[in-house]
Amino acid sequence: MxxxxxxxxxxxxxxxxxxxxxxxxxxxxxxxxxxxxxxxxxxxxxxxxxxxxxxxxxxxxxxxxxxxxxxNSLTALQDLANFHRNQLNITIIGLTGSNGKTTTKELIYAVLSQKFNTKATIGNLNNHIGVPLTLLSFDTSTEMGIVEMGANHQKEIEMLCEICQPDYGYITNFGKAHLEGFGGTEGVIKGKSELYQFLSSNNKTVFVNTDDSIQNEKTENLKRITFGYNAPNNFVNITNIETNPMVKIEFEDTTIQSHLIGLYNANNINAAVTIGKHFGVSNEKIKFGLENYIPNNNRSQLLEKNSNKIILDAYNANPSSMNAALTNFFQLEEQNKVAILGDMFELGNESSEEHNKLVAFCFHHEDIKFHFIGKDFFAHKNANTNMTFHETFESFQSAFPNQISENSFLLIKGSRGMSLERTLDLL
The missing domain is CATH 3.40.1390.10 (MurE/MurF, N-terminal domain)
Known part of the structure; x- marks a missing residue:
C-alpha cells in the first residue's frame, strides 16, 4: 500500500x-x-x-x-511519520547526546514557545517508535518541532534522522552511556555523531558548545552556530556561571536564575539561550521562559521533606552523569551531606570497572556518608566507615532508620531500573 x-x-x-x-x-x-x-x-x-x-x-x-x-506495521508507522513531516512547513531541531537530552529539550521548548507554536517530544519518546509518534503529533499550526532522539547502538541516530529530517541539530555531550550497545566510549561518539553526518550531508546547521573540545573539533567544517563560556568570538558568549545550588548564568545584559541544580545543567541552559537567540526570541522572553521552567520527573529536582533537603536525580544514571552529579554535590557548602547511589545499567563488560571507579571517586570525601545500592556496587564494598553497601533496595530500606539523621542534605541518583525515588517514602 x-x-x-x-x-x-x-x-x-x-x-x-x-x-x-x-x-x-x-x-x-x-x-x-x-x-x-x-x-x-x-x-x-x-x-x-x-x-x-x-x-x-x-x-x-x-x-x-x-x-x-x-x-510491516512498524515500517508503515515510520514511513507515515516521514511523509507527514514532509507535508508540513515546519522547522525541526534534532537533539541527541549521552546525558541531558530531555532536560535540554524542555528548556529549548520553554524558550521557543515564547515566540512560536512549538511542539516537542513528550517525555522520553525518543526511539524508533517514539520519534514517529512525535512527528505525527505535529500539525499544520506547528511552527517549530523539537525531536529528541535516543540510541543505544550504531546506526540508530542515522535511521531516526532519515525519518524526521531535522533542519538543525544539537548533541548535548558524548558520555559513558549505553556502552554495552555502542561498544565503548568511541562507539558512543561515532553513534551520536550520525546526527552531524546527516546535517552535513544535507547542508543543514548544528548548534555547538565550543567548551566541549571533541564537539568543537568534529564540527569545525560544518555550518554551525556556537556558544561557550568566556568565548567572545562565539554567537553567544556566556560571561558568568554560578551554582548556589541553582544554576545562574549571565550573557549580554541578561541574568537568568534557573531552578536547575548542578553545573552540568549550565550547558543545557546555554544551548537553549543560543537556540532562542538564533530564532529571534528576545532576551527578555528567553529569561522568562527559562526562569519559569521547573524540573520534574525525578530530574535534578531540589525538594524538601521534613527537615531534609534533597537533590532527586533518579531518572537515570551512567558514569558520566554520576560523576558530574557527584562533582557538583561535593562542591556544595552544606552540612550533613548524604549520597544515595544506585547501580548504573547497560555498561556491558565495563560495568565492574566503572562501578569500582565511582566508589574510588567517593573514597576520600570523608565528610559525606555514602550509601551504595545494587549488586554491581555491592561487589566493590569496602570497610570505609562513611560507606555502606546494600545488595538490594530492600536491604537498604531495612537499615534506613539508622542511616539518615535529621537536617541532612541528600543526593539520590541511580539508573531508572533502581527506582531510587522510593527513598522519598522512607524519609
Whole structure:
C-alpha cells in the first residue's frame, strides 16, 4: 500500500494510538509487535473501543475495510511519520547526546514557545517508535518541532534522522552511556555523531558548545552556530556561571536564575539561550521562559521533606552523569551531606570497572556518608566507615532508620531500573 494512501487514512483520523486500552474516538490504531506481544491481536478491540481504522500486518486479522493491511506495521508507522513531516512547513531541531537530552529539550521548548507554536517530544519518546509518534503529533499550526532522539547502538541516530529530517541539530555531550550497545566510549561518539553526518550531508546547521573540545573539533567544517563560556568570538558568549545550588548564568545584559541544580545543567541552559537567540526570541522572553521552567520527573529536582533537603536525580544514571552529579554535590557548602547511589545499567563488560571507579571517586570525601545500592556496587564494598553497601533496595530500606539523621542534605541518583525515588517514602 502506498504511503499517500495510508496518509489519507491518517488525515481522516484523530491521531495515532498504539495501545488498544488508550484509544480516543476516531484514532488510527497501529498494531505493533514486540518480543512478548502482538498488536494485531488487539486490532478488533481497538476498533470496538472507538478507533476509526487499524493498521495491521497479519492478514488473518483483516475483518473489513477499517483494517488496513501492510507488510510491516512498524515500517508503515515510520514511513507515515516521514511523509507527514514532509507535508508540513515546519522547522525541526534534532537533539541527541549521552546525558541531558530531555532536560535540554524542555528548556529549548520553554524558550521557543515564547515566540512560536512549538511542539516537542513528550517525555522520553525518543526511539524508533517514539520519534514517529512525535512527528505525527505535529500539525499544520506547528511552527517549530523539537525531536529528541535516543540510541543505544550504531546506526540508530542515522535511521531516526532519515525519518524526521531535522533542519538543525544539537548533541548535548558524548558520555559513558549505553556502552554495552555502542561498544565503548568511541562507539558512543561515532553513534551520536550520525546526527552531524546527516546535517552535513544535507547542508543543514548544528548548534555547538565550543567548551566541549571533541564537539568543537568534529564540527569545525560544518555550518554551525556556537556558544561557550568566556568565548567572545562565539554567537553567544556566556560571561558568568554560578551554582548556589541553582544554576545562574549571565550573557549580554541578561541574568537568568534557573531552578536547575548542578553545573552540568549550565550547558543545557546555554544551548537553549543560543537556540532562542538564533530564532529571534528576545532576551527578555528567553529569561522568562527559562526562569519559569521547573524540573520534574525525578530530574535534578531540589525538594524538601521534613527537615531534609534533597537533590532527586533518579531518572537515570551512567558514569558520566554520576560523576558530574557527584562533582557538583561535593562542591556544595552544606552540612550533613548524604549520597544515595544506585547501580548504573547497560555498561556491558565495563560495568565492574566503572562501578569500582565511582566508589574510588567517593573514597576520600570523608565528610559525606555514602550509601551504595545494587549488586554491581555491592561487589566493590569496602570497610570505609562513611560507606555502606546494600545488595538490594530492600536491604537498604531495612537499615534506613539508622542511616539518615535529621537536617541532612541528600543526593539520590541511580539508573531508572533502581527506582531510587522510593527513598522519598522512607524519609
Amino acid at each position: 502506498e504511503r499517500k494512501e495510508i496518509y489519507n487514512y491518517f488525515l481522516q483520523s484523530s491521531g495515532i494510538a498504539t495501545d488498544n486500552r488508550k484509544i480516543q474516538k476516531d484514532n488510527l490504531f497501529v498494531a505493533l509487535k514486540g518480543d512478548n506481544f502482538n498488536g494485531n491481536k488487539f486490532a478488533l478491540s481497538a476498533i470496538e473501543n472507538g478507533a476509526k481504522f487499524a493498521i495491521i500486518d497479519e492478514a488473518e486479522y483483516k475483518i473489513d475495510d477499517r483494517f488496513i493491511l501492510v507488510d
